[in-house]
Amino acid sequence: MSNQVSKSTKNIFDGFTFGKLLTEGRAFIALAVIIVVFASLSPNYLNLSNVIVMTRHVGLNALLAIGMLLVILTAGIDLSVGSTVGLSGVLAGFMLMQGIQIPGTQTVLYPSVWVIVVLCLGAGALVGLLNGVLITRFKVAPFITTLGTLYVVRGTALLIAKGETFNDMTGKPELGNTGFHVLGLGKFLGLPTGVWVMIVVALVTALLLTKTVFGRWLYALGGNERAAELSGVPIKRVKIWVYTLSGICAAATGLIIASELTAGAPQTGQSYELNAIAAVVIGGAALSGGRGHIRGTLLGAFVIGFLGDGLVIVGVSSFWQMVIQGAVIILAVALDEAQQGSKKKQKLAKVAAEK
Amino acid sequence: MSKSDLVLRAKKVRKEYGLTVALNDVDFDLVRGKVTTLFGENGAGKSTLMKILAGIERPTSGSLELDGKDISFDSPTEARANGISIIHQELSLAPNLTVRDNMFLGSEIRSLGSRVNYAAENEKVREIMKRLQHDIGPDEIVGDLRLGQQQIVEIARALASDARILIMDEPTSALSNVEIEILFTVIEDLKAHGVSIVYISHHLEEALHVADYIYVLRDSNMIATDEAKNVDLPGIVRMMIGRDGAGSTAIDQKTDQVVLELKNLTIADPANPARLAVDNFNLKVHAGEVVCLYGQMGAGRTELLETIAGRLSQISGQILLNGVDIATLSINSRIKAGVALVPEDRQRDGLVQLMTVGHNIALSSVGDFVKKFIMRTSPEVASIEQKIKDVRVKTSSHKSLITSLSGGNQQKVVIGKVLLTNPKAIILDEPTRGIDVGAKAEIFQLLSEQAKSGLAVLFATSEISEAMASANRIIVLSKGHVTAEMDPKKVSQSDVMAAADEKTSKLRIGAGA
Numbered sequence: 001m002s003n004q005v006s007k008s009t010k011n012i013f014d015g016f017t018f019g020k021l022l023t024e025g026r027a028f029i030a031l032a033v034i035i036v037v038f039a040s041l042s043p044n045y046l047n048l049s050n051v052i053v054m055t056r057h058v059g060l061n062a063l064l065a066i067g068m069l070l071v072i073l074t075a076g077i078d079l080s081v082g083s084t085v086g087l088s089g090v091l092a093g094f095m096l097m098q099g100i101q102i103p104g105t106q107t108v109l110y111p112s113v114w115v116i117v118v119l120c121l122g123a124g125a126l127v128g129l130l131n132g133v134l135i136t137r138f139k140v141a142p143f144i145t146t147l148g149t150l151y152v153v154r155g156t157a158l159l160i161a162k163g164e165t166f167n168d169m170t171g172k173p174e175l176g177n178t179g180f181h182v183l184g185l186g187k188f189l190g191l192p193t194g195v196w197v198m199i200v201v202a203l204v205t206a207l208l209l210t211k212t213v214f215g216r217w218l219y220a221l222g223g224n225e226r227a228a229e230l231s232g233v234p235i236k237r238v239k240i241w242v243y244t245l246s247g248i249c250a251a252a253t254g255l256i257i258a259s260e261l262t263a264g265a266p267q268t269g270q271s272y273e274l275n276a277i278a279a280v281v282i283g284g285a286a287l288s289g290g291r292g293h294i295r296g297t298l299l300g301a302f303v304i305g306f307l308g309d310g311l312v313i314v315g316v317s318s319f320w321q322m323v324i325q326g327a328v329i330i331l332a333v334a335l336d337e338a339q340q341g342s343k344k345k346q347k348l349a350k351v352a353a354e355k
Numbered sequence: 356m357s358k359s360d361l362v363l364r365a366k367k368v369r370k371e372y373g374l375t376v377a378l379n380d381v382d383f384d385l386v387r388g389k390v391t392t393l394f395g396e397n398g399a400g401k402s403t404l405m406k407i408l409a410g411i412e413r414p415t416s417g418s419l420e421l422d423g424k425d426i427s428f429d430s431p432t433e434a435r436a437n438g439i440s441i442i443h444q445e446l447s448l449a450p451n452l453t454v455r456d457n458m459f460l461g462s463e464i465r466s467l468g469s470r471v472n473y474a475a476e477n478e479k480v481r482e483i484m485k486r487l488q489h490d491i492g493p494d495e496i497v498g499d500l501r502l503g504q505q506q507i508v509e510i511a512r513a514l515a516s517d518a519r520i521l522i523m524d525e526p527t528s529a530l531s532n533v534e535i536e537i538l539f540t541v542i543e544d545l546k547a548h549g550v551s552i553v554y555i556s557h558h559l560e561e562a563l564h565v566a567d568y569i570y571v572l573r574d575s576n577m578i579a580t581d582e583a584k585n586v587d588l589p590g591i592v593r594m595m596i597g598r599d600g601a602g603s604t605a606i607d608q609k610t611d612q613v614v615l616e617l618k619n620l621t622i623a624d625p626a627n628p629a630r631l632a633v634d635n636f637n638l639k640v641h642a643g644e645v646v647c648l649y650g651q652m653g654a655g656r657t658e659l660l661e662t663i664a665g666r667l668s669q670i671s672g673q674i675l676l677n678g679v680d681i682a683t684l685s686i687n688s689r690i691k692a693g694v695a696l697v698p699e700d701r702q703r704d705g706l707v708q709l710m711t712v713g714h715n716i717a718l719s720s721v722g723d724f725v726k727k728f729i730m731r732t733s734p735e736v737a738s739i740e741q742k743i744k745d746v747r748v749k750t751s752s753h754k755s756l757i758t759s760l761s762g763g764n765q766q767k768v769v770i771g772k773v774l775l776t777n778p779k780a781i782i783l784d785e786p787t788r789g790i791d792v793g794a795k796a797e798i799f800q801l802l803s804e805q806a807k808s809g810l811a812v813l814f815a816t817s818e819i820s821e822a823m824a825s826a827n828r829i830i831v832l833s834k835g836h837v838t839a840e841m842d843p844k845k846v847s848q849s850d851v852m853a854a855a856d857e858k859t860s861k862l863r864i865g866a867g868a
Contacts (some may be wrong), residue, residue, distance in 0.1 A: 104473075189393055212728060213722055213730060216714065216718070217721070220718055222709075224709075227703070230666060230686060230698055230705070230708065231718040231719040232691075232719045233688040290710075
């Protein structure tokens with residue numbers, strides 16, 4: 001009887017047992033340590049309101065990191081996401097404040113907020129599409145391509161904004177374009193909109209990775225590109241899609257930030273790409289591709305966010321914050337490498353024992 | 356031969372890798388100023404023996420004797436310091452460096468202090484290239500050279516080290532006939548200077564032509580040694596394969612229906628676009644038929660099969676599948692149309708190592724299990740488990756990691772993946788490479804069963820016993836041309852091998868091709 005019970009629990013939690021979480025999830029351990037340490041240092045750390053604020057910060061990085069995970073699964077990298085964050089906010093500000101002038105006429109169109117959102121996401125998709133096409137058709141290495149677009153996109157954002165910030169992005173009732181603040185400042189069931197966006201995107205992407213052909217192709221492509229190609233995986237199409245999705249995620253992040261601040265600054269998002277990469281890597285993904293999942297990436301984003309905010313709350317100087325964050329990234333990855341090594345040894349020992 | 360003529364002697368040399376014996380107490384003598392050719396099939400142990408002589412590998416037991424004195428090498432550098440140089444089968448040059456820097460890598464000519472004396476190096480490069488009758492300058496970047504020229508640089512590097520003993524492992528695989536003739540004059544010249552040469556080549560006629568002494572390795576044992584003038588080609592072939600191999604076990608279940616037809620297929624060599632890998636190739640494969648493409652390294656087998664699968668593209672010609680030309684389709688569309696490749700290098704091209712057995716098997720057909728964008732697990736698992744049974748993969752579960760399986764079972768997974776796409780024609784490149792004898796037989800058994808159910812099977816191999824035992828028809832390919840088409844039941848192994856070795860190269864080299 002008890003045997004049966006244990007069997008059925010095993011089925012329910014197939015591949016997701018608590019023990020597995022402990023041994024596999026270095027990000028989980030790191031997060032637990034961070035929470036315990038900061039909760040004991042500051043009584044306000046685990047305040048519900050503080051947790052929600054921190055989660056809102058996490059949500060922004062997580063959104064970027066989810067896009068980055070898709071790219072990294074194909075053994076690529078997307079350095080342009082930080083710039084796309086800036087571009088997206090600036091575009092939203094431009095359309096909200098100055099409208100779109102129809103060429104050759106005096107008519108100025110003020111699109112409503114949902115149109116602005118769609119157009120900004122479209123702009124992010126275009127940046128990603130450009131990355132994807134350069135990488136697949138012109139065979140420029142992902143690092144170089146996205147390093148280039150990092151500059152191009154940031155420059156474009158600065159050009160559009162003429163180097164200035166669009167302030168007070170609330171819209172005007174007579175133009176019918178109010179409501180932009182909802183994205184960043186709105187709440188639903190006590191959680192900020194941004195957190196909901198993160199949750200929905202994470203769920204959809206998890207589904208995409210585990211339950212669709214696209215997901216299977218992604219892992220195959222990252223695991224062995226030549227074999228995937230010979231097996232009929234349309235590798236160029238998959239790669240272009242991956243960068244496009246990453247661009248969309250970045251644009252969404254830019255919109256949420258601009259909405260929170262009701263301001264679109266062209267400098268927004270500088271070095272965000274590095275935080276996103278860090279979250280993905282802490283979450284157990286391999287930069288060489290084919291290994292990684294949403295669960296880990298979210299945990300990675302929480303580690304970075306909860307650590308950063310914790311350090312601020314405790315009052316550590318910003319210089320030390322950088323030192324500590326860098327050390328945590330290295331430590332987390334070094335631990336994983338050691339653990340992968342011991343796993344390999346165990347497997348070898350098993351094979352040897354069978355012989 | 357008197358004892359003083361022996362430069363290098365290997366005595367009772369034995370090499371074991373784990374449980375496999377690669378060399379079984381082998382004796383090998385090298386005579387001063389002579390060419391000694393080593394014959395043997397793939398995997399007979401030739402390369403292992405050469406690696407031991409060159410200090411790359413250390414023998415498990417046995418000893419080496421140089422000029423009558425016992426010696427052992429801990430590194431290739433040490434062997435080189437003793438005058439032993441090896442020209443590798445795979446080129447081992449740094450493509451980003453110049454010809455000069457490659458030739459003196461690790462043994463640079465120094466002037467005072469540690470400065471490299473480039474002038475002296477350049478002078479030596481020109482001198483050696485003159486001897487090789489080649490016009491390759493010291494400052495040329497190796498990566499910019501043709502493959503044949505790179506091989507010349509490889510040879511020049513060995514000459515630069517003033518080797519007394521020169522090991523040439525397949526030195527001509529990328530050379531044209533003219534270049535081979537030049538190489539032979541250089542070899543004569545080297546012999547006159549007292550250099551001893553060990554020569555290994557898949558082109559038996561050529562290898563016998565330069566030889567003074569011959570050795571034959573078979574299944575890790577030294578079978579015979581003699582003076583070259585006492586033996587002939589058929590005799591050597593007999594010694595290499597051991598009497599007459601098993602007769603054909605292939606069942607004739609061929610039908611009249613042509614499934615795969617290749618018309619005037621011409622393919623450029625991807626490593627050297629000025630050369631043709633396959634020239635005007637024609638073939639019909641029928642439903643139920645198992646056709647073998649037999650040829651040596653560089654014959655164009657892999658290029659041909661990869662072109663059929665869609666990885667390489669042809670210069671001209673047609674690929675017809677049931678009468679429809681698929682030559683311009685993508686790999687993906689060709690798989691859907693019904694032709695799929697089991698690649699030669701399964702680690703590099705066949706498997707996704709991070710995935711499970713099941714996901715590898717399903718990789719080419721995942722699209723079939725989709726309903727409303729979502730993949731349905733139960734039909735997928737059912738298909739996977741059916742295939743695991745069909746191709747007899749030994750695995751505890753379809754969820755096992757692919758890397759936990761043996762080579763033979765991994766290969767069955769690749770074949771299972773291809774079969775799951777319901778192909779009309781299946782093409783396999785060296786399907787038994789690196790797997791044990793038992794699994795080899797199983798794989799051909801499997802192919803025969805599949806052929807019986809109407810599949811057209813085309814496989815390429817360089818192992819003669821395999822070609823003889825498993826095919827209904829053998830197409831012999833040599834340097835991009837069909838040199839013979841044979842029924843394995845009506846010919847002997849040596850006939851087939853001789854056909855593959857024929858010097859029929861009419862491939863035009865240069866821009867006019």
